[in-house]
Each structure stands twice: as structure tokens, then as C-alpha cells.
Amino acid sequence: MMQVLILFIQILVLFAIVMLHVAYATYFERKIIGHMQVRMGPMRVGYHGLLQPIADGIKSFFKEDIIPEQADKAAFRAAPIICLVAMMTSLAVLPFAKGWVLADINIGLLFIFAMSSLASYGVILAGWASNSKFTFLGGMRSMAQVISYEIAMGLSLVGVMMLSGTLNLTEIVEAQGTSFTGMYIFPQILAFFVFCIAMLAETNRVPFDLPEAETELVSGYCTEYSGMRYAIFFMAEYIGMMVMAAIGTICFLGGWNGPFVIPFFPPFWLILKIYVFMFFFIWIRATLPRYRYDQLMELGWKLLIPLALANIVLTGIIKAFTS
Amino acid sequence: MTRPVTKTLEIPVADGERNPYSLKMGPQHPATHGVLRVDLELDGETILKCTPHVGYLHRGFDKIAENRTYAQTLILTDRLDYIGAMANNVGYCVAVEQLLGFSVPERAKYIRTMVCEMSRICSHLLWLATHALDIGAMTVFLYCFREREILLDLFEELCGARLTFSYPRIGGVRQDVTRKFIDELQRVIHLFPGRIEEYETLIDTNRIWLKRTVGIGKLSGDKALALGLTGPCLRGSGVDYDIRKHRPYDAYDQMDFEVPLGSDGDIYARYRCRMEELRQSLRILQQCVDMLPPGPVLDKDAPDLVMPLHKNTKGGEADSTSYGTGIIKFMEEQGIYPAGDIYVSTEAPKGELGFYFISDGSARAYRMHIRSPSFIHISALPTIAQGELIADLIANIGSLDVVIGECDR
Secondary structure: OHHHHHHHHHHHHHHHHHHHHHHHHHHHHHHHHHHHOOOOOOOOOOHHHOOHHHHHHHHHHHOOOOOOOOOOHHHHHHHHHHHHHHHHHHHOOOOOOOOOOOOOOOOHHHHHHHHHHHHHHHHHHHHHHOOOHHHHHHHHHHHHHHHHHHHHHHHHHHHHHHHHOOOOHHHHHHHOOOOHHHOOOOOOHHHHHHHHHHHHHHOOOOOOOHHHOHHHHOOHHHOOOOHHHHHHHHHHHHHHHHHHHHHHHHHHOOOOOOOOOOOOOOOHHHHHHHHHHHHHHHHHHHHOOOOOHHHHHHHHHHHHHHHHHHHHHHHHHHHHHHO | OOOOOOOOOOOOOOOOOOOOEEEEEOOOOOOOOOOOEEEEEEEOOEEEEEEEEOOOOOOOHHHHHHHOEHHHHHHHHHOOOOOOHHHHHHHHHHHHHHHHOOOOOHHHHHHHHHHHHHHHHHHHHHHHHHHHHHHOOHHHHHHHHHHHHHHHHHHHHHHOOOOOOOOEEOOEEOOOOOHHHHHHHHHHHHHHHHHHHHHHHHHOOOHHHHHHHOOOOOOOHHHHHHOOOOOHHHHOOOOOOOHHHHOOOOOHHHOOOOOOOOOOOOHHHHHHHHHHHHHHHHHHHHHHHHHOOOOOOEOOOOOOOOOOOOOOOOOOOOOHHHHHHHHHHHHHOOOOOOOEEEEEEEEEOOEEEEEEEEEOOOOEEEEEEEEOHHHHHHHOHHHHHOOOEHHHHHHHHHHHOOOHHHHHO
């Protein structure tokens, strides 16, 4: 009983922290992009706009919730929830430091893949259920994107699995050792490259933001969504970014290990590395144009998947000869 | 009251024949640059048929012009291509001067050339901004606006307005340039080449940008001519046609500049053309500043804009108490100006901007027709877009550089 209660409190704390991060991730995105684009970003609400996320939250919470008359109501309501739940669930298996994990299961990596694929069902459902032409196209694009990039991403992490011999995220970090040189980014540089691109596609970020391409499909799958439902899609996207950043950190950048140990707060390095990844996401968004739908497919199938496969073969050969 | 719920999503029918997926894009769509509506028939995302619909911004300028004196009509031309309004003003003035036989002082000619090129830079910057945004490059958008702001400040220094200038007048320009304006312009001329390079580093070597533009929206020179394209869209296809060179007006015959030409006729070629034009415009600006002659800026016979009476009218001098009836009387009076018709075109930022006038000798035009490049460019859209993807359509609309204000008039 006590254990359940403790677990419940842990979940609550994690949820609160992640939500706060999501809110301020939007703030930092707007600030960073703002400064990259020679403007200020949010400035009005609070000191340098620090309360902007709160204001946005309140605004979207009190906005009218519109469901189009011809929408498939049940699916329309379910879609954002599916997105958010899938993304939140994958947080459960992320180890923030040694022992700082809600569910230390031995198929952690697979679990996260499963969950992030599930999240794209939300997007597809949203596109379908809105019964609007633009959202439908957005949903279709998302489906195509998921199929091609899920594979590339999965394959890119096979090398990591081969080196560490485990799917448990904690053990993957431990397998890299505490030193700088043990990080898998060095032996798995090719996989890291593939992972970074697939990660952007997986989270629907620029240059792969085709499902929501604002200038083409007018926000694609979430065109018909308003108020809190729209905000939930937004949250799911940002949690998705964080989860992907965490995976990248854990699998390639040595997880919570840093140059020295921070007492009382071991997740420090992991969080710092996640921030670096988040900055990378935002930086990319400020720099690159958008791919075209068919070019995205081409990149996925003709470049990323062969590269990831080659990486697996290479890793296998090296591992066979060295062990 | 509930309407019956009907599912409208089209799905492939059983016998292998596929229904096209029809999509109405616009008039409220962020990438149609105003209120253009494009009806699409799609197979997947491939465009089978594309039908642009115009007229959402129609204000009837051609007709309004028949009830205003020539000088009053000038302010309507601001609202044509509101991004490069100065070029429209100048185009209109040049046409009216040729029709009515006004002369323009030398200094005014140089100032007009100057503001024309400034508005070309303004227009091309906004084009680059929105075109890049359409393709997804957000940052270029704001960088371009930063530079455009400098130019708008300059326009403000020149005539007090930032968007609808009405600065050129029939027979000259409204007022002389200030010392501060010339100094600021000189600074702009030195500043801008670096900024243009900045945009090019952001997008010119970007693989995604190249993938989105090279070989997309191709038009051969012959086809572009047949469709009536002008301006950078035509020159991108390799046809050497620039009114500034071939039928020079104002001070363009004194200027030394090149007309950049593309060869492929795709979006990238049109993009390169406009980027080069930015540089050439700066060159012309520098020459204007260097060669600016002294003298008056307005012909002494020029018709007044506020009180629309020509100083040399024979009768009909309206007294201030009966302004309204005076004006009507004045407008109906024949034989003030020479009668006849004329078509005069100038090189606006978007292409050939032509004015066709029929004069019956009164103080207002019997008929005015505007040949606006945007209208003709939109009509080329179905040809270009067919068989390409939705994303390419967006890039194409951006690349043709249409402004709906000018298209619908």
C-alpha cells in the first residue's frame, strides 16, 4: 500500500516537473527563435515575458472548445488524449539518474518506440476525425512519415543495443561507463546522425513539419482543434521532443554521467544534455526550410535506412573481431 | 436543428478509377498572399487541375478613374501593388505625362528613378521574405523585414508615408529630397550588399532550399512569353526583356546597369534573378545619388492634386464656395487636354505595368485600363502547377510574386 502511494507521489512529481518544463520549453523556443531572428520574443507578460506560458495556458484553457459538426466526435475527442498519454507514458521508463526511474523494465527502449508510434495514431486520428480536407492531408502525411522514420530510428539504435547488449535504459548508460570517451556517440557516430534526423521527423519538427506545414496545409491535422485540445497536441509535441532528447542523451551521450558528480542532484547532467538537444531542435527550426513530402520519403528510404543498416553491419563486424 | 451528417471525404471507387480529391485553397490561406482562391483537384498530393479564382479584392479602379481627374486618380495607383507603391505611382505619372504632354524637370526624373529602384528593393525583399516563409525558412522572413524597415523609414523621411506614398506627381515629384535622405540612402547602399549576402548564405547553399526550388515550376522562354509573363519571371526563363533597358523612361537611359537573366526558368532561376536585381538596383541608386542634377522638381504647369484644376484651363475656374459643382463642370469641359489614346508601360518590380488611356480631351480619362503583371502571372499558374505537388504550388505562387491588390484592382 505504502509503495503504491510513494509511486503515486513520484508520478505526480514527475508529471508536474515535466509540465512545467513543457510550458517553459515553449517560452524558450519563442525567446531563442526571437533572438535568432533579430526580435525580442515575448516581452509583455512578466519580466521579459516570463509569465507568458502561464498566460497562454490560461488562455487556451478558457477558450471555447469547438468540435466541427461533421467531425467524428468520439475520435476527435480521443485523438489529443492518445497523443498526450502515449508521450507521458514513455516518461515512465526514462532513467534520470541511477535509481531515479519509475519503471525500470528491461525492454525500456522498445517500450519508448512503441509509445512514440502510438502517439502518431493520435495525429492520424485527428486528421481523419476532423473531416476536413486540410487535416486529412495532414493526417496522411503523418502516416507516411511515421512509417518511414520509425524504421530508420529503430535501426539506428540497434547498434547501441549491440554494443551494450541490453534494452534496459539504465544499463545502456552504465555500459558507456563514466568517462567521456565511453560515450556511444564515438563508435556510433553514423547511428547518431541517423538518429538526429529521424528524431526531428518523429517529433514533426522543422524541416519535417509536414503534417502541420503551416503555409501549405494551414496547421494540417490540428486545423480544426481549438482551446485546450489544441494545447494538448502542443504539450504532446514538446513532451515528445523531451523524450527524444532523453533517448539521444541516454543512448549516445552517456546519460547522467558528467565530468564530475553533482551531489544531491544526480540528474543534473542528463537534464543539461536534454537542454542542449532542445536547443538543437529550436536552432534547426530557425534555420532550415521545409522538405517536400516526397523528398522526405526519399531521404528516409534511400539514405537513412541504408545508412542505419550499414551501421549495424559495421558494428557487428567490429564487435565480432574485437570480442 | 441538426443537419444530417454527411461524410464528404472522397475515397477511391471500386473499379480502379479514382475520384480526384478536390481542395479549395483560399481565399483565407496563409500562402496565397492575400485573397487568392485556388481550386485544386488532387490525386494524393499531385495536382491534376488547378483553377485560380480572382476578384476577392476587386475595387473597380479602372471605372473609378473615369470619374476623377488625372491627378486624383494617382492615389488609386498606390493601392495596386501596395508593396512597391512608388513604382505604380511613377508608372501612372509617366503614362499620363505622355498622354497629356507634360514635361518633367531633369531633377525629378532622377528622383523618380531613385524611388522606383527603392520600391523595387522593397518589393523584392518582401517577396524573398514571404517566398522563404512559404518554403518554410522562417528566419529569412524577419531578416528581410529588418532591411525593408530601413527603406520604409527612408520613404517616410522623403514624403511622410510608409506604404501609400502618392509622392510622384504628374510633371515631377511632390517635393525635393532632403540632405538627410541622401545621406541615409548612401548608408543603405553601403549596408545592403552585405545583407543580401547574408540571405544567400542562409538559403542559397541550403540543400533543402535547392531541392525545393531547382527544377520545380519550370517554364521555357517561349512558353513564358506565350503566357504573357514579364519581369523577373520572364527573365528567369532567359528572355531578355526589361522595359528599363528597351524603352527607357525617366532617367533610366542615363543609368549603367545589367539585366540579370536566368536560363532554367524554374523557381531557383527566378529567385536568382531577383537577388541579382537587388544588386543592380543598388547600383542604379548609387548612380542616381552621384548624378542628381540641381533644379526644380515639379513642372510649373503640373495639375494640382488637391484642387484638381489645371492652371491653364480656359474656363471653369471653380470658386471655393461651389467646389462640388465647379469640379463637375470642369470635368465635363472638353478640349483642355489633347484627345487620343496611349499605352505606356513601365518596369514595375513584379513585371510590366502598363496603363492604357483614352482621352476625350477633358480633365478626366475617358477610359483607363491597367495591365497588371500579377493578374497575368496568376493566369500562368495552372500551366506551371499541373502535375506538381501541393508544396510546389505554394512555392510557385510565391515565386510568381503575385499581389492580389494589383491583380484584382
